Amino acid sequence: MMLHRFANPTRFLRLADKVLPWSVLLTVAPLAVGLYLALFVAPPDYQQGESVRIMYVHVPAAWMALFVYTSIAIASAVALIWRHPLADLAAKASSPIGAGFTFLALATGSLWGKPMWGAWWVWDARLTSVLVLFFLYLGHMALMNAFDDPVRGRRAAAILALVGFVNVPIIKFSVEWWNTLHQPASVLRLDGPSIHPDMLWPLLLMATGFTFYYVTLLLIRVKSELIAARVRVLSMSGLNAP
């Protein structure tokens, strides 16, 4: 019921305008404090030295790569089952942001891997499955725009998003299922985080900032898509007017 209340674009636009200032605040404030703690306060790692500071951007980017893809899969399911117009737009608006986060996870991971592993890249399970995720995002974006009929493009992209969701648990558990150079989870563990609070707090603050950054951009981009749709309708009616 709640979902259908916000299916109305006008209601969504009103809600988005109310939420946006708060989500901007919840992006900027945690990122500012998190960056300060990450660069100036958090201690170096006893094994990795100062290079551990890459974790504060790499790990949130990797979490967001998975979170955004999961959001797209949920939005796609909602769009396919209930024909919810905003769900399609949310998936479309999320895809480039998710691809950006995945690119950042890969690039910052590479910059962390070189000093620690002695290699920019290794074809191990975690890195390869995240690369596959990046290609899934690119495929999703390409499919969205591949058809003259946008509805067909959205439907094809939604099916790809749902099929590709199988990669999400593979990424998460790749470090347990296969031998890998990548370290296992140290925060999202059943027995609680194994990371020291001095490092955990900046990491959580950065992750909070990254999450609200996604919320902010999602609201802006869905708003933008709704206005673009309205512009298309007005332009068409203008062309058809006598």
Added chain:
Amino acid sequence: MEEIETFLAMGEHGAFIWPAYALTAAVMIGFAVSSWRDLRARRKALRALEAAAPERGRRGGEAAP
């Protein structure tokens, strides 16, 4: 001065740490700016269309400020 140099060197890992942060900032700021610019451009286009055809514009869509 020496303190700043030590901070920037990051124990010989500065060449990896700073590009990681710079890249993250560039991608995130880039996305935010381009999304905001798109929204502004589309709003402007909508206002222009609504101004050209006020009776159509009042029927729905985003309310003009």
